[in-house]
Amino acid sequence: MKPLDKSHDTPWRNPGLWLALATTAVIGLSPALSGNKAYAREVMFTVLMSVGLASSLNVMLGYTGYVNFGHIVFFGLGGYVSFYLLSVHRLPFYIAVLAGGLSAALLAFLLGKAILRLRGAYFALATIGVNEAARSFVKNFGPFGGPTGMTLKFQVYQAYGGADRALWIAYIVLVVLAVAVILVSFLVKTSRFGLGLMAIRENEDTAEVMGVVAPNAKTWAYVLSAIFPGMIGALFFFKNGNIEPDDAFRLQQSIEIIVMVMLGGQGLVLGPLVGSAVYQRLRGYLLVSPLFKNIQLAVAGVLLLIIILFVPAGLVGWLRRRSSRLRRVLE
Amino acid sequence: MITQSGNGKPILQVKNVSKRFGGLQALSKVTFDLPQGQILGLIGPNGAGKTTLFNAINGIYPPEAGQVILREQDITGWKPYDVARLGLARTHQIVQPLNELTVLQNVMAGACFGHERRSLGQAHEIADQVLDFVGLAGRQDELAVSLNVAQKKRLELARALAARPYLLLLDEVLAGLNPAEIADMIQVVRQIRDQSVTILIIEHVMHALMNVSDRVIVLDYGQQIAEGTPEQVANDPRVIEAYLGDPKMAERLMDRLDEQVED
Numbered sequence: 272m273k274p275l276d277k278s279h280d281t282p283w284r285n286p287g288l289w290l291a292l293a294t295t296a297v298i299g300l301s302p303a304l305s306g307n308k309a310y311a312r313e314v315m316f317t318v319l320m321s322v323g324l325a326s327s328l329n330v331m332l333g334y335t336g337y338v339n340f341g342h343i344v345f346f347g348l349g350g351y352v353s354f355y356l357l358s359v360h361r362l363p364f365y366i367a368v369l370a371g372g373l374s375a376a377l378l379a380f381l382l383g384k385a386i387l388r389l390r391g392a393y394f395a396l397a398t399i400g401v402n403e404a405a406r407s408f409v410k411n412f413g414p415f416g417g418p419t420g421m422t423l424k425f426q427v428y429q430a431y432g433g434a435d436r437a438l439w440i441a442y443i444v445l446v447v448l449a450v451a452v453i454l455v456s457f458l459v460k461t462s463r464f465g466l467g468l469m470a471i472r473e474n475e476d477t478a479e480v481m482g483v484v485a486p487n488a489k490t491w492a493y494v495l496s497a498i499f500p501g502m503i504g505a506l507f508f509f510k511n512g513n514i515e516p517d518d519a520f521r522l523q524q525s526i527e528i529i530v531m532v533m534l535g536g537q538g539l540v541l542g543p544l545v546g547s548a549v550y551q552r553l554r555g556y557l558l559v560s561p562l563f564k565n566i567q568l569a570v571a572g573v574l575l576l577i578i579i580l581f582v583p584a585g586l587v588g589w590l591r592r593r594s595s596r597l598r599r600v601l602e
Numbered sequence: 603m604i605t606q607s608g609n610g611k612p613i614l615q616v617k618n619v620s621k622r623f624g625g626l627q628a629l630s631k632v633t634f635d636l637p638q639g640q641i642l643g644l645i646g647p648n649g650a651g652k653t654t655l656f657n658a659i660n661g662i663y664p665p666e667a668g669q670v671i672l673r674e675q676d677i678t679g680w681k682p683y684d685v686a687r688l689g690l691a692r693t694h695q696i697v698q699p700l701n702e703l704t705v706l707q708n709v710m711a712g713a714c715f716g717h718e719r720r721s722l723g724q725a726h727e728i729a730d731q732v733l734d735f736v737g738l739a740g741r742q743d744e745l746a747v748s749l750n751v752a753q754k755k756r757l758e759l760a761r762a763l764a765a766r767p768y769l770l771l772l773d774e775v776l777a778g779l780n781p782a783e784i785a786d787m788i789q790v791v792r793q794i795r796d797q798s799v800t801i802l803i804i805e806h807v808m809h810a811l812m813n814v815s816d817r818v819i820v821l822d823y824g825q826q827i828a829e830g831t832p833e834q835v836a837n838d839p840r841v842i843e844a845y846l847g848d849p850k851m852a853e854r855l856m857d858r859l860d861e862q863v864e865d
Contacts, residue, residue, distance in 0.1 A: 466707060466711050466722070470715075472702075473699075473701055474698055474700060476662075479683045479686075480660060480683075480694075481683075481715050482717070483715045485683065538702075
């Protein structure tokens with residue numbers, strides 16, 4: 272039984288990769304088979320968005336071991352930049368989405384140089400500060416509509432064959448992105464770069480003594496984990512039709528993403544995928560339940576507490592520990 | 603100054619290196635050359651500055667004064683990863699395994715990020731060889747955290763060796779091992795030297811150090827109080843005094859040395 276040792280030779284033959292990709296694809300294609308396609312699409316949009324956000328956060332949180340409470344900043348910034356390009360400059364949708372991802376990556380690069388030298392709780396606190404600073408900045412930034420944000424004119428959707436078709440386009444791009452996130456997450460994990468990140472997670476000082484250039488590795492991990500939320504933010508707010516500072520930079524959403532990663536299993540490719548699917552199903556149930564609808568975030572908090580106390584490896588991590596055969600499939 | 607034996611230029615030169623922690627002078631003007639292919643032992647009572655010297659050499663903290671020259675490059679004040687990439691690897695007095703990674707991944711990381719910067723595929727081959735060499739081949743898929751102390755020491759050594767260093771710093775690789783394990787480990791260290799790796803070794807297991815080292819430096823309160831061959835150092839009155847003034851020390855050390863020679 273050699274679960275890890277040969278994966279770098281033949282990543283394409285690793286069953287764990289195919290399981291994760293297939294799961295994502297099945298979630299993505301399920302609205303096509305549903306009776307109420309538009310409704311199923313909206314539900315799965317939320318799930319896939321979470322998959323993308325959680326999997327990209329996993330590169331920092333799970334592989335590198337840096338707790339980031341500001342992941343949603345990249346989502347918000349990407350959303351704002353692309354929304355601005357779409358609504359004010361009338362740039363094509365795909366270019367706006369790409370710009371959303373690149374602007375988030377650029378922010379991560381600059382932030383990385385500044386706050387990635389902090390470790391542990393100090394880094395986590397700094398990321399909260401970044402989130403609040405970004406929201407305050409956007410609230411006072413005229414071109415982005417200040418505190419009231421921006422709204423898409425209906426004509427923008429016309430260019431894509433009407434609102435309904437535009438929503439389907441946004442959804443299909445999201446499916447592609449979710450598959451890409453899973454693929455990148457897997458390739459990073461089985462690469463030399465990923466080994467360096469995991470060495471940093473286990474012991475940053477020792478990693479540096481071994482020759483891992485930790486400042487660079489961390490910065491690139493941060494950049495990589497920022498690109499996807501940037502693009503997903505662009506899709507979400509394009510679908511939404513309007514964007515406001517408090518929607519774009521919501522701290523509690525960052526926390527929910529952390530819960531999803533921890534729930535499924537940090538540091539595993541499949542972990543955030545399972546975690547976000549389970550969490551979103553649970554959340555959907557809680558939101559319509561008369562008993563829990565007002566305290567669904569409290570439930571998330573309790574859930575996080577229970578995971579950390581009793582199943583720190585998460586659902587997938589727990590399963591992997593049960594049997595070595597599962598370990599080969601659940602990457 | 604150490605006379606150079608055998609093959610050529612010193613691989614490491616330490617010149618007047620000083621380091622102070624607050625009111626404590628941890629190192630004062632430590633100076634020595636380490637020729638290629640030699641094993642240089644570093645001894646001294648607890649708190650003498652041995653590990654501090656290692657840290658000053660590999661860049662954990664820069665010395666306040668003096669120079670460190672590795673492979674003819676002035677590495678004073680370099681970051682640890684830059685020093686590693688120039689061909690230095692080290693082990694730690696308190697083992698530092700990457701706990702939640704497998705034994706194999708630990709050693710592969712050594713090969714991937716050392717000065718040869720191997721690809722994962724090549725690193726895997728090197729790791730196989732090195733794990734075999736240190737006797738951990740059967741445990742490659744276990745998590746490092748599950749190893750016992752002696753195995754963790756071997757892992758630490760394997761990870762450093764996988765980097766294929768020019769210069770290896772060994773910080774108490776024998777501490778905490780039983781006599782049989784110590785004998786094994788000494789064999790391993792000798793074999794490493796035979797592969798023309800230069801070694802700087804800190805050791806408290808005195809007889810082991812004395813019979814594995816070509817030369818020995820003695821530190822006390824950050825001062826270099828003696829240096830020379832193991833015999834010279836063991837008979838140096840200042841060394842004997844530094845070690846609790848134990849007059850039997852030299853005798854005991856020489857006994858051990860004789861035993862080893864007879865082996």
